[in-house]
Amino acid sequence: MKKITEAIVRKDKTVNKIQFDKEWFYSLEDMQDFLNEDLSGVEYVTLPMDIYGEILDVKCATWEDIERFRQKEPLEDFRGSVLRGPLNPKGGKKK
Template sequence: MIKKLKEEILLKDASIKKVQFDKYWFYDLKDVSDYLNEDLSEVEFIHLPFIVDEVKVNTKCATLEDIERIRTAREKAI
């Protein structure tokens, strides 16, 4: 059974880097992968800049919908 993701929880979790563009939130895929303890390498992503320790870092990011689409497809394949 896969762990359910809720946008409210992701937005409050300080361990997950996130950024909002327009009305969509984009989450750092590595942080979400660590949070879920799942491989999210199949998720379509874009590179977005984050400031980490005063250094600009381009990071693979995706929306919650993109992440859930892959997780749901993977669960149906099992």
């Protein structure tokens, strides 16, 4: 995972961004390219952005949402079912 700060991303011209309601939102597609990571699980909102003179609806997320997803444990969703110990600690079938 590439260590990066929001200040670096905000200065980068390759990442489209928009300030909405006093908070910065970043294009998820641009952030995927910038970080070279899959961000398909990040919660997003669709906001209008001016890209090359055209207004397009773009999937965007805040820096906090992106970082929360990047720092998530890879098997966190499976902890409750897959990583659970045996039903009977002695190893036999429960009767």
